[in-house]
Amino acid sequence: MTNNKSLPQYLTLIPSSVMIGIFFMIPFALILAASVAVQTPEGDFNYGFDLAHFERFLTWFYIERALFSAGICALIAALSLLIAFPFTYMLTRFNERAKTLWLIYILAQLSLSEVLIAFSWQVLFSRTAGIGNILEFVGIVEKSFAMAPSAGAVIAALVYLAVPFAILLLYPALSRMDRSLIEAARTLGTSTIGTFFKIVIPVNRSALVSSSVTIFVLTLGAIIVPQVLGKPEHWTLSVLITDQAIFNFNLPFASALAVVLLILSGSVVAAVMKFGGEK
Amino acid sequence: MKLLRNAYLAIFAIYLIGPIFVITAVSFNAKKFLAFPPRGFSFRWYAEIFVDSGWFNSLISSLLIALTSATLAVLIALPIAYAVWKSGLRYAKALFSLGVAPFILPPVIMALAFLLLFSSIGMNGLMINVIIAHAMFLLALPLVTISLGLESVDRALLEAAQTMGADGKTVFRTVILPIAAPFAFAGFAFCFVLSLNEYIIALMTVGFTVETLPIKIFNALRYGYTPVIASIAVVFLLINVFVFSLIARFSNLSRILGAMD
Numbered sequence: 001m002t003n004n005k006s007l008p009q010y011l012t013l014i015p016s017s018v019m020i021g022i023f024f025m026i027p028f029a030l031i032l033a034a035s036v037a038v039q040t041p042e043g044d045f046n047y048g049f050d051l052a053h054f055e056r057f058l059t060w061f062y063i064e065r066a067l068f069s070a071g072i073c074a075l076i077a078a079l080s081l082l083i084a085f086p087f088t089y090m091l092t093r094f095n096e097r098a099k100t101l102w103l104i105y106i107l108a109q110l111s112l113s114e115v116l117i118a119f120s121w122q123v124l125f126s127r128t129a130g131i132g133n134i135l136e137f138v139g140i141v142e143k144s145f146a147m148a149p150s151a152g153a154v155i156a157a158l159v160y161l162a163v164p165f166a167i168l169l170l171y172p173a174l175s176r177m178d179r180s181l182i183e184a185a186r187t188l189g190t191s192t193i194g195t196f197f198k199i200v201i202p203v204n205r206s207a208l209v210s211s212s213v214t215i216f217v218l219t220l221g222a223i224i225v226p227q228v229l230g231k232p233e234h235w236t237l238s239v240l241i242t243d244q245a246i247f248n249f250n251l252p253f254a255s256a257l258a259v260v261l262l263i264l265s266g267s268v269v270a271a272v273m274k275f276g277g278e279k
Numbered sequence: 280m281k282l283l284r285n286a287y288l289a290i291f292a293i294y295l296i297g298p299i300f301v302i303t304a305v306s307f308n309a310k311k312f313l314a315f316p317p318r319g320f321s322f323r324w325y326a327e328i329f330v331d332s333g334w335f336n337s338l339i340s341s342l343l344i345a346l347t348s349a350t351l352a353v354l355i356a357l358p359i360a361y362a363v364w365k366s367g368l369r370y371a372k373a374l375f376s377l378g379v380a381p382f383i384l385p386p387v388i389m390a391l392a393f394l395l396l397f398s399s400i401g402m403n404g405l406m407i408n409v410i411i412a413h414a415m416f417l418l419a420l421p422l423v424t425i426s427l428g429l430e431s432v433d434r435a436l437l438e439a440a441q442t443m444g445a446d447g448k449t450v451f452r453t454v455i456l457p458i459a460a461p462f463a464f465a466g467f468a469f470c471f472v473l474s475l476n477e478y479i480i481a482l483m484t485v486g487f488t489v490e491t492l493p494i495k496i497f498n499a500l501r502y503g504y505t506p507v508i509a510s511i512a513v514v515f516l517l518i519n520v521f522v523f524s525l526i527a528r529f530s531n532l533s534r535i536l537g538a539m540d
Contacts, residue, residue: 009366012358013374019355020377023415027392034395087291090284100527103536108519109295113476115493116512119500120298123305123509160298172537192280221385223479228500238387245391245483255395258388265385 034255045252053256062240062257066264069236073219076158077212083159084166085208089200091167092175103171110164118228121157125229153229158222162215169214173207213272217265237261299516306509324510334507337495341475344406344491348413349470353463355414356421364429375422382419389416390483397484404488412484413474420473421466424535428462429455431534461530468522476515 038048056062091102124131125147135141147153181203185195201208223238235243237257245254309319328334359378362371381389393412402408432455440450478493486494492515496508526532 009362009368010370013362013368013371016355016359016378017374019411019415020374020418023393023396023411024377024381027389027396030395030399031388031392083291083294086287090288100532103532104520104523104527106295107523108516109299111472111476111519111523112512112516113478113493113496115478115496115500116476116508116515117298119496119504119508120302120512122500122504124298124301160294163295168536175533217383217385221387223387224497238385241387241391242479242482245394246486251391251395251398254391258391261385262388 031255031258034252035259037252037255039252053253054259056253057256057260065235065240066237066260068234069220069238070264070268072155072158072234072236073216075155076162076219077215079155079159080162080166080215081170081208081212084163085170085201086196088167088170088174089196092171092177103168106164106167110168114161114222114224117161118157118224121153121160121225122228125153149229149231149234151230151234154226154234157225157229158219161222161225162219165218166211166215169211170204170207173204177203209272213269216268216272220261220265237264299512302509302512306506306513308506308509324506325514327507328511328514331507333490334492334495334511337490337492340406340489341492344409344413344481344489345471345474348410348417348474349467351410351414352418352470353421353425353467356418356425356466357463360422360425360429364426375426378422379419381416386416386477386479390480393480394483404485406485406489408484409481409489409491412480413470413477416477416480417470417473420469421463424462424466424469424530425459427534428459431462431531432458462535465526465530465535468526472519472522475518 033047034045035053036049036051037045037053038050039045039052091099094102127133127146132141132147136143177200181199182195185199186192190198220236221238222236223242226234226236226239237260241254241257241261244250244257306324307320307322308324309321328338356378359371359374362368363375389412393408397403397405397408436454437450440454445453476493477491478497481489481491482494482497485491490498492511496511499505499508523532526535
């Protein structure tokens, strides 16, 4: 590639470079700068170097929030993969038409605003229009009751949010899987369920690992479900960042929490990839 | 065994579709409060979206933002994906990775980043802010789909066109464009749908001046719910289904989802 040949190529990249530079790299750098900014007495802030916001994070309240966030997201990742894996396996063996229709529906549900998913589950857990109502109708409980806000409600809705992603993350690996392995195992007399656990799961181990990390990071980003279906003790880091930025106007502290969130998701991704890469 | 499989599939389908089914039923309620099973049947909560100026303005803003930001994202992505495919420039590859990054980060981080940027340059609450922010956040989607489209162009076709005397522009127009365009459309459609449904970035860029539908729904949730939200959920789901059906029809869905080479 000679210089005079690639020059026009570079020229066509200028507008895109400018956009990415101004609207991704600069804002991203601003978060890092704001997280160590100096707070002024009037509640504003000047860029400088002050670790006060990170010191504020290092109190039990916020550390507990970070651990809670990591724990609940790990749980959601495990549950959603558990629910989605057998279905995705079956989905890859549906006929083309059924497959396409299911994929369209799953994509549609996956794209549905978190606000609307939270609303749906709020209705499902309500006293007048929800599961409690159905239980009362069937006669299992005497009087319908509200099931939210509670930790269970947050977990149920987050899993519901994560399952479509889990399906789409597992789908490529499962559709490309070498079917002859399964046939071989079946010919050698392994049962269907035995084949599933001895062949299908081990063969797709790396897809499972990378999907679990992706779902973990994705769930860390959930903002509305913990607010709508949980009590303040169920709030995750993302909710606290929003709360600090929008309702307390404390941008430096919100930025410091954002840096913590970045480090948390980054280190989990790195750790699981290293651990998951070993055979 | 077959029974077990069907039972699992049935439970899974109920789990996935059940909540949507309940919301759909609630949206046809005739009464002002939410009830399931619904009391009476009416379309009044669907009419409300268009009659109530608050909901209608939100719908129009959301559609406008989604269309323009999806267009912008495709325009930014096209030259990058093309340069990566055409010449494999290292600079273009670096831009590609940077363009994908915002989508991988938790959205609240990008939201906060845009809030810091726009407030420090004094551009507060303009609609263009959320258009740019959504385009940057969703840039990964057209980048990936357009690259997939370009990779599916058979190099032999290009050589054939060149040997028959087609110049660069003609090759682009007659060979590359027809093959890659459906994938660019898919990228556009993905952006459109996700922008329409996005909440936190819209809140932090224009939350106090423009009420997009997700923001308005969230605000409404805090003051007690109304069946209008249920009807909007149904409308949004239908829009999503429609857009993804278009992708399935005119583009290559299983290829985009990574199921085949």
